[in-house]
Amino acid sequence: MGGQASLKRYSLTLRTRLRDGTPVLVRTLRPTDRGELLRGFARLSASSRRFRFLAPLHKLTSNQVRELTQVDQLNHVAIAARDVGRPSRPGIGVARFVRLEEDPAVAEFAITVVDEYQRRGLGTLFLQLLLSAAQALQVRTLRGFLLADNLAMLSLLQKFGANSRRAWDNTLSADLPVPLPAS
Numbered sequence: 001m002g003g004q005a006s007l008k009r010y011s012l013t014l015r016t017r018l019r020d021g022t023p024v025l026v027r028t029l030r031p032t033d034r035g036e037l038l039r040g041f042a043r044l045s046a047s048s049r050r051f052r053f054l055a056p057l058h059k060l061t062s063n064q065v066r067e068l069t070q071v072d073q074l075n076h077v078a079i080a081a082r083d084v085g086r087p088s089r090p091g092i093g094v095a096r097f098v099r100l101e102e103d104p105a106v107a108e109f110a111i112t113v114v115d116e117y118q119r120r121g122l123g124t125l126f127l128q129l130l131l132s133a134a135q136a137l138q139v140r141t142l143r144g145f146l147l148a149d150n151l152a153m154l155s156l157l158q159k160f161g162a163n164s165r166r167a168w169d170n171t172l173s174a175d176l177p178v179p180l181p182a183s
Contacts, residue, residue: 009073010133015084019121023085026129029078029094034069036080036091043090043114051150052112054171068094075099077107077133081122092117095126097134097142105140109176111153123156127176131160134178142176 014026029037041049041060049057060068071078078096082089092114097107111126134142144162146153148170157164157174167173 007074007137010077010137011073012079012129012133014129016125018117018125022083022117022120024081024092024122025084025089026079026081026125028073029069029071029080029096031069031071033080033091034065036082037069037094038065040091040094040112040114043116044112045115048112048115048118051147051153052110054145054147068096071096074137075104077130077137079126079129079133081126083117090114093122093126095130097130097139099139100143105138107134107139107142109142109144118152123153124159127156127160131176131178135181140178142178144174144176146172146174148172 010028012026012028015023016026017023038060044052046056068078076096076098078094080091081093083092093112095109095111097109099107109130111123111130113122113126130142144153144157145167148166154164154172157176160176162174162176164172164174
């Protein structure tokens with residue numbers, strides 16, 4: 001994709017706390033996170049899986065797992081969070097965006113948070129980090145597709161100034177402008 005040769009791959013390592021004090025490590029996703037991604041998927045409720053994949057999904061195929069973990073951190077950026085306060089340090093969420101081939105200034109994004117960690121501020125943190133990564137990588141719009149009954153995500157996107165419209169059936173498309181870098 002033209003004009004991206006000078007861009008540096010996105011990298012992140014961040015230790016922080018969620019609103020309730022849960023200590024988390026957020027970092028760029030690696031191909032070796034495959035097992036943790038599968039364990040996290042298994043901990044999602046049917047509703048959370050439906051909201052993330054826009055349809056009921058009981059199992060990830062090997063192709064889906066490969067697509068979700070083989071990221072280049074330039075055109076496909078993914079970050080993962082772990083609860084470092086628990087002995088097993090479980091994965092608790094993933095956020096990502098993938099540039100559109102036809103318009104590299106636009107990227108489709110998705111955020112997934114394991115049910116027991118929802119409503120603690122991780123989705124907000126993920127969206128802030130995706131916007132920062134998009135800004136660094138010259139993405140100007142993050143586009144998300146979500147089900148109209150995903151009220152928590154709709155509310156979050158509205159707080160960030162997203163414009164949403166019906167895409168098809170019960171699915172909305174939400175465009176979130178990426179702020180220009182400070183000069």
